[in-house]
Amino acid sequence: MNPHPTGYSVVARLLHWATALVILGLTGLGWWMVDLSYYDAWYNRGLDLHKxxxxxxxxxxxxxxxxxxxxxxxxxATPLTTFERIGAKAAHGMLFILMLLMPVSGYLISTSSGDGVDVFGIVTVPALIKTGDQARDLAIDLHYWLAYVGLGIIAVHTLAAIKHHVINKDRTLMRMLSGR
Ligand code: HEM
Ligand code: HEM
Structure with missing residues (x-):
């Protein structure tokens, strides 16, 4: 087996782009829905979809x-400088943390009163612990700050990918799109 594959498998690429799409969509939806009034038709629908x-x-x-x-x-895809290598590792590490902590903090907000999370009316993810109001407020703060700090990290990550494509003219972005 080749110990240094040069590209991403179709599964890796599908997971990357599906994750990116869902996270960006949820950030937009979350930002929009928190300003809706109680009487707006989307007040509950928006939150249900978000969850x-x-x-x-x-x-x-x-x-x-x-x-x-x-x-x-x-x-x-191309030899990296020490700065690029450390930068990419740090950014990817933060993106992995974001991918996990955003849903976990959201889950903790929604289940703080002991209710489960209904998923498209098909299954309910049960509430594991009833955390109460103080922990709920903490989870809301975490969810809020992570979402918008996360957006900054995603912007840097995206700019780095575009820089590789446009300035370095290497395959970094193309191989996440087409495999190699
Ligand atoms: C929410 C949005 C996103 C998240 C959470 C995310 C996350 C990640 C993570 C964790 C990796 C490392 C994969 C690995 O180690 O196997 C990665 C790689 C990559 N991402 Fe993203 N990404 C996002 C959006 C984007 C966007 C919008 C672009 C481009 C326009 C992009 C381009 C790339 C590329 C080209 C790589 C491969 C880098 C390399 O081969 O060194 N990503 N992404
Ligand atoms: C990657 C996943 C997620 C992202 C990117 C995300 C993003 C956001 C954003 C941007 C907001 C608006 C914050 C504000 O401006 O106040 C928000 C609010 C909210 N999200 Fe999420 N969210 C995610 C997952 C979840 C999950 C899994 C749940 C629950 C099961 C959830 C429940 C909530 C709730 C209840 C609010 C309203 C909080 C409040 O009352 O201020 N989120 N989310």
């Missing part, structure tokens, strides 16, 4: 991480 897709985001994150742990990491 359902939020659970999907968690499942995708776990699948992404399992795939990464059992798969082989491709060698960089």
């Amino acid at each position: 359902s897709f939020g659970i999907i985001a968690y499942v995708l994150a776990v699948a992404f991480i399992i795939r990464k742990l059992i798969g082989q990491a491709p060698a960089p």
Whole structure:
């Protein structure tokens, strides 16, 4: 077996782009829905959708991480400077933390009163602990700050990918899209 694969498998790419889409969608939906008034038709519908897709985001994150742990990491598409190597490692590490902590903090907000999380009316993820108001407020703060700090990290990550494509003219972005 090749010890240094040069690209990402179709599963790795699908998981990456599905995760990116769901997280960005949830950030937009979350930002929009918290300003709705109680009398808005989307007040409950928006939150229900947010929670359902939020659970999907968690499942995708776990699948992404399992795939990464059992798969082989491709060698960089191009030789990296020490700064780029450390920067990419740090950014990817923070993105993995974000992928897990966003759904977990959201789950802790929603289950603080002991209710489970209904997912598209199909299954209910049970509340594991009834944390109460103080922990709920803490989870709300965490969810809020992580979402918007996360957006900054995603912006840097995206700019780095575009810089590789446009300035370095290497395959870093293309191989996340087309495999090699
Ligand atoms: C919520 C949004 C996103 C998240 C959470 C995310 C997360 C990640 C993570 C964790 C990795 C490392 C994968 C690994 O170690 O196997 C990665 C790689 C990568 N991402 Fe993203 N990403 C996001 C959005 C984007 C966007 C919008 C782009 C491009 C426009 C992008 C381009 C790439 C590329 C090209 C790689 C491969 C880098 C390499 O081969 O060194 N990502 N992403
Ligand atoms: C990657 C996954 C997620 C992302 C990116 C995300 C993002 C957001 C954002 C941006 C907000 C608005 C924050 C504000 O401006 O006040 C928000 C609010 C909220 N989210 Fe999420 N969320 C995710 C997952 C979840 C999950 C899984 C749940 C519950 C099961 C959840 C429940 C909530 C609730 C209840 C609020 C309203 C909080 C409040 O009352 O201020 N979220 N989310």
